[in-house]
Amino acid sequence: MGRIKTENNSSRKDVIIKKAAELFKEKGFKAASMRELAEVVGVEAASLYNHIRSKSELLHLICFNVANRYTLMMDEVEAEKTTSLQKVEKLLRFLIGGMVHNFEEVYVCDREWKYLTEPYLSNFQAQRRGYRKRFAAIIEDGIKKKEIKKIDSTTAVLIMLHAISGIESWHRSKQKINGKELEENMITILVGGLRK
Amino acid sequence: MGRIKTENNSSRKDVIIKKAAELFKEKGFKAASMRELAEVVGVEAASLYNHIRSKSELLHLICFNVANRYTLMMDEVEAEKTTSLQKVEKLLRFLIGGMVHNFEEVYVCDREWKYLTEPYLSNFQAQRRGYRKRFAAIIEDGIKKKEIKKIDSTTAVLIMLHAISGIESWHRSKQKINGKELEENMITILVGGLRK
DNA sequence: CTTTTGTACTAACATTTGTTAGCGTAAATT
């Protein structure tokens, strides 16, 4: 069949991960088989194992790649001297952007993380919990400073994160508005829903 | 092992469907095996087939049970002579209530429908599309009547439906606020985000 | 009590799954 084609300076492993994210998104982690993955990569199933350790390694690479990006952005935002609403807005814009431009990866991370194996599963859940707590803390701070309505911050975070994961439907839809417009609409509704 | 125990006047098939919804929610449709299902039902795997035709029959029973309830509620709401915002609020409250009280079923319908087989898959998608279109039409009507902000109605629907499917996290969370409070918070944020 | 129906069992099936072993060759390094 010939070698796996790489482009720019990405490794063969990177190519496999990318294709895996697409496949896992489309079929779901459990339903996607290594033989299917091999086919889209253009190689026999066994050959994949020259580059990766296991199917589940693919999943945890995808999931932590996303999770780490999110955590990093949270670090950055927390350090800024801006209002709570501005922080929320910046976090949301980052999340929306990720969903629009790195769709497959983010989608897989969101929906398939439960198939992670230990110890990755526990690490992932902890990181996720931490992220949400920090997000909720920003909102509570905003409530204290009377920028934000008096609401349950945990519920607010839950709504926002899941609203964003709904961009999945936007990707599927035929008559899409463009990405920037989508972002503005989401910010209007979500931030508008918080503002006092 | 003895027979499947039923209660109230539910059939043995109903018991299997209920347990299937719980299992599919927890493991995902593909990852859940008929042998696992049999175990939680308290029977051997082969015995299930005295009551159901196939694994995928279970999925489509679950999915259409939910989808039909939603469609029915939409019929009801559309017929009412209320403002658009009141209609949106009623639909949201119904969806939230469903997520809080029929969690497993709704969750499975939301996340696992893609494993439906034809012709159920196409029917389901059509029904879903129809529901969203009707929801969006209510919002557009509200925009026309200046009750609602000028936003993309499709995006608004997408946000709301997915925000609600996020109640999944609420179920998982340890220190839950109660269901009614959750509902009020969600309405505040979501309806507040639309209101002009 | 007898017959019929419903339902559970065991055993087995054909597929599909992730993964490993061993081999050959093209690419990279010396």
Added chain:
DNA sequence: AATTTACGCTAACAAATGTTAGTACAAAAG
């Protein structure tokens, strides 16, 4: 040019999957 490394192949594996056939027996109907 010679050697080593990287990487693809075929073949095979054990385990798990959904499902069917055939049998036995308890419950329901007569």
